[in-house]
Amino acid sequence: MEAKLAGQVDLAGFRSEVRQLLAHQVPPEEVQWQLEAPADLYIDAQSPQASRPRNVARAATAIVPASFTRLCEFVVLHRDPQRFSLLYRLLWRLVHEPGLRNDPVDGDMLQAQHMAHAVRRDIHKMKANLRLRAMRDPDGDELQAGCYEPAHHVVEAVAPWFAKRVPARRWAIFTPDRSVRCEEGRLLFGPGVPPSELPGHEGSQGEWLACYERVFAAHDRPAATPA
Template sequence: MEVKLAGQTDLAGFRSEARQLLAHQVPPDEVQWQLQPAGDPFMDPQSPQASRPKNVARAANAIVPASFTRLCEFVVLHRDPARFSLLYRLLWRLVHEPGLRNDPIDADMQQAQHMAHAVRRDIHKMKANLRLRAVQDALGREVHVGCYEPAHHVVEAVAPWFAKRLPATRWAIFTPERSMRCEDGRLLYGPGVAPSELPGPEGTDVDWLACYERVFGAHDSTPVPHA
């Protein structure tokens, strides 16, 4: 059977669907996870999750260790297209094979751990390696801009960290998958920018401002609350 998720990182959707599948005893080899293409790039990325049904079976919660829940938060950000199949297979096995949680060399668990490690490393590299440049917009206001190409789907996971840590009050970061900007503490998202469409290291302030306006200037982006 096909199970549809709202996007590449729809963890809430996965949890909801997985609980229902477990409640109906649907084995992993009968499930095909389908990722819906992203809708309006300026919508709040949490909005698809808000419509998820709440009255689903939660019996597995008492069986599944908290460490697996934390593991899922990173694995869903990996680019491996089979990550949701792997996570549901592990969830199924944790429910039906209690000894799995104490097996440090299980192949499925090791694969998930390696994927989570790769995502953590990607997040760390983006925090450490991203560089911004200050440019002046048409009104003389300073905005810091930069670009980065993460290996995995980590943009929304790392955005709140930048919103807290970057000293600039106005900044924008462009990635191929999704762009983000911050306006006086408000975090907003926009569509991605292909590397071929970015000004690059030799780009002028005019080039970077044109990119900024092209991505954000003509849209009323939706603010996203962050912790």
């Protein structure tokens, strides 16, 4: 059975899918997780992320500990392609094996905790090490931009943190998997930039502006009016 998710970090989709899978008693070994290309989208940086996995499955809310839903928030950001299979297997086991929550050496749980730790470390490193470069676009408006290569899929998770702390009205961050820009507190997520095309810290202002144009200019052009 296929379970489709809209992108690498579709927590809301995962929550919806596992709710249905549990309701129909579909065992983990019969599920194949399919990740589709994520859509570019705007979100308000001050709003809670819609993808946060609250109540991973209604059928299991009385059984699954709250710590597991928090664990999901980090594990789904890991680069391991089997992470959704692991989480659903753990959720299934928590529902059908009540003693699992008290097992400190369970292999699946230890693996998930290790993955969550790696993601938390990656988020911390991105916050600490990313540097934005100030420049002016052709219209003379200020723009700050930077590039980073995170180990995991953490851009969507860390972008609201930057939106609160970067004083510039407009900024952009490019990574190989996903890019993000901020306009007065509003975030737009777009496609990533291959490492060979990232300007790098020594890149010229022209290279940075060209990268910004390639990734985000389509969203700034007015839609064509039908003839």
